[in-house]
Amino acid sequence: MSSRIMPETSPPLAPPASGRGTDPTPLDTALPERLARAIALAGPVSIAQYMAAANAHYYATRDPLGAAGDFTTAPEISQMFGELIGLWCADLWDRAGRPDIAWVELGPGRGTLAADALRAMAKAGLVPEVHFVETSPTLSTAQERAVPAATFHDTIATLPADRPLIVVANEFFDALPIRQLVKREAWHERLVAAQDTLFLPIAGKALPDSVIPEPLRDAPAGSILESAPAAVAVIRALADRLVAQGGGFLAIDYGYEGPALGDTLQAVRSHAFANPFEAPGEHDLTAHVDFTTLAAAAQAQGAVAWGPVTQRDLLGGLGIDTRTSALARATPDRGEQLMADRRRLMEDMGTLFKALALTAPTWPMPAAFTGAGA
Numbered sequence: 001m002s003s004r005i006m007p008e009t010s011p012p013l014a015p016p017a018s019g020r021g022t023d024p025t026p027l028d029t030a031l032p033e034r035l036a037r038a039i040a041l042a043g044p045v046s047i048a049q050y051m052a053a054a055n056a057h058y059y060a061t062r063d064p065l066g067a068a069g070d071f072t073t074a075p076e077i078s079q080m081f082g083e084l085i086g087l088w089c090a091d092l093w094d095r096a097g098r099p100d101i102a103w104v105e106l107g108p109g110r111g112t113l114a115a116d117a118l119r120a121m122a123k124a125g126l127v128p129e130v131h132f133v134e135t136s137p138t139l140s141t142a143q144e145r146a147v148p149a150a151t152f153h154d155t156i157a158t159l160p161a162d163r164p165l166i167v168v169a170n171e172f173f174d175a176l177p178i179r180q181l182v183k184r185e186a187w188h189e190r191l192v193a194a195q196d197t198l199f200l201p202i203a204g205k206a207l208p209d210s211v212i213p214e215p216l217r218d219a220p221a222g223s224i225l226e227s228a229p230a231a232v233a234v235i236r237a238l239a240d241r242l243v244a245q246g247g248g249f250l251a252i253d254y255g256y257e258g259p260a261l262g263d264t265l266q267a268v269r270s271h272a273f274a275n276p277f278e279a280p281g282e283h284d285l286t287a288h289v290d291f292t293t294l295a296a297a298a299q300a301q302g303a304v305a306w307g308p309v310t311q312r313d314l315l316g317g318l319g320i321d322t323r324t325s326a327l328a329r330a331t332p333d334r335g336e337q338l339m340a341d342r343r344r345l346m347e348d349m350g351t352l353f354k355a356l357a358l359t360a361p362t363w364p365m366p367a368a369f370t371g372a373g374a
Contacts, residue, residue, distance in 0.1 A: 003263075027189065031057045031280055031282075032199070032279060032280055035050070035194065036197050036199075039095075039193060039194040040194065044191035044193040044194075044204065045191060045192050045201060046179060046192070047177070047178060047201070048177035048179050048229070048230070048246075050280065051265070051285050052230075053280065054280035054281045054285050055191070055285050057280075057281035058139035058282065058285070059138075059139065060135070060136055061281075061330070062138060063110070063139060063142065064336070065110060065275075068366050073112070073169065073170075073171075074115035074252075074349065075109065075116065075170065076110070076112055078338070078341035078342070078344075078345060079116045080315075080320055080323050080324065080338075080342070080345070081116070081315070081345060082113040082116025082117045082120070082325070083116050083117065083119070083120040083323065083328060084117075084120075084318040084320060084323065085113060085117045085250065085252075086118060086119065086121045087120050087318060087319075088366065088367050088368065089101030089126070089250075090121045090126045090179045091121065091124075092248045092359075092363070092364065092367065093124075093126050094126075095209075096164070096246070096248075098125075098126075099163070099164050099246065100164075101128050101129075101163055101164045101166055101168050101247065101296070102128060102131055102164075103117075103118070103121070103128040103129065103131070103132045103165075103168075104130075104133065104159060104165055104166070104167040104168070105131075105132055105133070105167070105168045105169070106133045106168070106169040107134060107169065107171075107172040107175075108132045108134060108143050108147075109139060109142075109143075110142040110143065110146060111145070112146060113170055113369065114132070114143070114150070115169070115298075117144045128224050129160070130147055130149055130150040130151065131153060131160065132147070132152050132153065133153045133154070133155065133156055133159070134152060134154075137156055138222075140152055144355075148171055154236055155281070156234065156238065156241075157237070159241070160248060161241075161244075161245065163245065163248035164242075164245050164363075165238075165241055165242065165245060165246075165249075166247050166249075166359070167238060167247070167249040167250070168344070169251045169252070169253075170252045171252060171296070171353075172253070173228070173231045173234070173251060173253050173255075174254060174255070174287060175254050175284070175285065176228060176230040176231045176234070177228075177230050178226050178227065178228045178230075178265065178287045179226065179227045179228075179229060180224055180225070180226050180265065181207065181211075181224065181225045181226075181279060183219050183221055183222060183224075184203055185221070185224075186207065186209060187202040187207045187209070187212050187217075188203035188204050188206055189203075189205065189269070190202070190224065191203070198236075199278070199280065200277055201277065204282040212225065213259045213329075216259060216261060222272055223261045224257075224261060224262060224263040226263075226264060226265075226287060226290070227290075227293070228287070228289070230291070231289065231293075231294060232293065232294065232364060235294045235298050235358075236297050236298070238299050238303075239298040239299075239301035239302065242303050242358060242363075243301060243302040243303055246356065246360045246361070247363065247364060248360070248366055250355060250357050250366070251294070251355065251356045251357075252314070252353060252354070253289040253354065254310075254352045254353050255288045255290060255292075255354055256288055256289075256291070257290075257291055257308065258288070258290035258292045259292070262288075264288035264319075265285065265287050267286075268286070291307070291308040291356050295332065295356060297306070302361065303358045303359065303360065304358065304361055305357070305358055306337055306357040306358070306365065306366055306369035307354070307356045307357055308354040308355055309355055309368065309369060309370075310350060310351035310354055310355075311345070311346075311349055311351075311352075312347075312350030312351060314368045317368030320342060320345070320346065324339065324342045355368075357369050
């Protein structure tokens with residue numbers, strides 16, 4: 001998955017059939033028909049199953065980034081974003097004693113963030129092994145062009161186990177499948193039914209109150225509660241790696257500090273909102289990330305959680321103003337554009353996007369984070 005910037009009005013996928021670095025094998029493009037047949041045979045599916053199928057097809061069959069795609073990425077807006085993330089990594093590595101590390105990115109988009117981050121890291125003396133976790137053959141081809149030395153993985157399970165890891169996930173978690181529960185007279189799993197290829201959410205069987213956080217059990221009818229078991233599984237696995245191997249992790253995404261109620265499932269196509277239950281597989285499905293849940297899952301495995309902080313505070317703490325001024329002096333003809341890029345990163349995205357860091361218990365506090373715990 002890759003980062004996306006939502007329209008201004010905004011509030012582990014299965015690997016595709018084709019291999020990394022090759023032209024995608026032609027896929028059955030009639031995903032709605034296939035989903036409808038599956039539902040007709042086996043009954044309604046969960047929101048998580050629907051979202052997983054839709055996003056697996058979506059990312060396997062296109063490059064969704066840029067003006068000609070469906071959304072714009074933060075790293076594609078400005079080189080400053082990736083450079084500052086690279087400096088964050090280099091600073092953490094330096095204060096940890098400069099160990100031999102592997103640098104990992106989850107869902108690296110076109111490889112733009114990695115290329116910018118690695119350039120900044122090299123200037124600070126850090127030239128690590130590079131590992132990408134990616135399941136899209138289309139995007140992995142672009143990543144291979146941007147960072148030819150990268151090693152590719154379909155899953156975090158195959159990442160190096162013999163050295164510390166510094167891992168970056170820029171808007172990776174928002175595209176992982178979520179579950180939704182809806183309140184009627186009781187709480188119910190929210191499912192997706194189909195009438196021909198018209199998909200619609202329905203309430204499934206009633207659930208026991210024990211699965212609902214106690215403060216939310218008496219929520220009014222119509223309330224929706226989301227959870228992200230796939231994201232929690234990734235965080236737990238990464239936390240186990242950090243505790244065993246050492247290292248740090250930085251996740252940047254749009255989200256909130258839960259628990260909270262609300263329906264955040266949304267679709268974006270051609271830089272505008274779409275109906276998430278229309279044309280599955282043809283637009284980007286995402287949901288807001290609950291940083292409190294992710295931090296708690298990591299802490300339960302023994303990792304130290306830092307934040308979350310806003311993207312504005314993260315980039316500000318890493319020196320975006322200084323970097324903007326330096327680039328403007330070096331390239332005066334780009335001064336106006338650089339200031340516009342800074343505004344997008346710091347103002348348009350500044351508070352909606354948040355950052356969570358994890359470290360091994362013996363590693364130092366990461367830059368731009370002032371306290372542990374979320």
